[in-house]
Amino acid sequence: MSNRFRGTYAEINLNNIESNYNYVKSLLKNKSIMPVVKANAYGHGVIEVVRKLVSLDVNYFCVSLLEEALEIKEVFPDVNILVMGVVMPNDFATASSNKITLTISNEFQYQGLLEFDDELSIHLKVDTGMNRLGFKDGLVIKEVIKNIGKNSYINIEGIFTHFATADSDEKYYQFQLDNFKKILATIDYDFKMIHASNSSSTIKYEQNISFTTHCRLGISLYGLTLDKGMSLLKPAFKLKTVISEIKELAKGEYLGYGITYQAKENILVGVLPIGYADGFLRQNRDSIAEINGKSFNTIGTICMDQMFIEIDKTIKYNDTVTLFGGIISIDDVATRNNTINYEVVCQITSRVPREYI
Ligand SMILES: Cc1ncc(COP(=O)(O)O)c(C=O)c1O
Incomplete structure (x- = not known):
């Protein structure tokens, strides 16, 4: 550990x-x-x-x-x-x-x-x-x-x-x-x-x-490839974080740098302690992340150390959020960011501890 x-x-x-x-x-x-x-x-x-x-x-x-x-x-x-x-x-x-x-x-x-x-x-x-x-x-x-x-x-x-x-x-x-x-x-x-x-x-x-x-x-x-049909390979990298703060955003309120997101209705927002300094780049904004096997929308700009996810009442402090490697694959992230899977795993910085199973 x-x-x-x-x-x-x-x-x-x-x-x-x-x-x-x-x-x-x-x-x-x-x-x-x-x-x-x-x-x-x-x-x-x-x-x-x-x-x-x-x-x-x-x-x-x-x-x-x-x-x-x-x-x-x-x-x-x-x-x-x-x-x-x-x-x-x-x-x-x-x-x-x-x-x-x-x-x-x-x-x-x-x-x-x-x-x-x-x-x-x-x-x-x-x-x-x-x-x-x-x-x-x-x-x-x-x-x-x-x-x-x-x-x-x-x-x-x-x-x-x-x-x-x-x-x-x-x-x-x-x-x-x-x-x-x-x-x-x-x-x-x-x-x-x-x-x-x-x-x-x-x-x-x-x-x-x-x-x-x-x-x-x-x-x-x-476990990655650029070829199709190599299902026997097993990806080995999951990027995980947690819900570190929960707040209510009232209809009409803004979120984050540049106030690029405005709530259309009352919503719950989870703050995640990960950002572009960890290699989860700003281009990942407006995508999805996994909590308890379900996908939730990420919202607002990605900060250096934090990002945001729209959650519901079932989500609690410290719940695990998987940004990739679970239901959202490394290849999904590569496609989303118009790049290759190599770059997705290489760009996660040394600030993110690697834990082994
Ligand atoms: C000279 C050389 N050989 C082998 C490799 C491994 O390639 P791959 O990751 O596609 O297996 C690389 C990776 O870029 C390389 O530069």
Whole structure:
């Protein structure tokens, strides 16, 4: 139980994360999952998520930042971690001394690597069409490997690419996959680890890919997907708060900043101790929230620390209000806010304690 003094928290179901991991694993023969736990495990709380996965014998994780890798290493010094984002040569020594694996995706890092004089494991990043990070040309990568090979401190452990459209454009996905295959043939190097798939590709296509060893499972570990018909995944994040104040609003009275809401009749209003500083953004106004299995309208503007809900006489102080993760799904919130489920869970700030079941 965390040290919290208000009724707002995120309820994280680690059993669902375990179930999602086991489900995806069951789809894969002879391949390993590297869970992606960047951004505080997509908002779910990185240390507890890693703890759960370590208990399932997972020993290789992916993050985006060196800071994120260090945070995990402090608690779990023996796990392997790949930093997928760009770490600059100035920071190679920190990665080396903490046994953290880096991604090398550009000329600047490569030049730094040639001169680096301590042990470092790396994965090379190939840009097959997303045009974000990575080397694009197989012959260039071949040369990079040849020259890095002259530095005996460097262990070239793996190579990978990333798909831009695994969930949305199968043709472009296939183009990137074919491109990766061609580039690997040009490089002709015996990598210990080759990986390409994110969640969507892992679930839909990984078994048909013959040349990869691992996949990087992010959003679906947390029970979410942008694909249709994946009912076996179980979302793990519920955002909960309570009724912290109840007041009567007489017909004609106004509510909140900007007095954007005026009561058309006498109503009861519940004040909820959560706001946009918790990552429940102002664009969520005029929606619904769940109390005792029923939905109620939220009204007025969302403040930094409070918001409002129209209630009835059955609702009492301290009743639990579920903003999402119950009858209102994370996908419902994403649709309402014209965004994707990834953003809904990532944007809940660290001010909201994560509690685990
Ligand atoms: C390089 C890389 N690999 C894997 C992932 C995991 O993707 P997903 O969450 O769609 O599984 C991400 C997430 O953005 C990523 O940036």
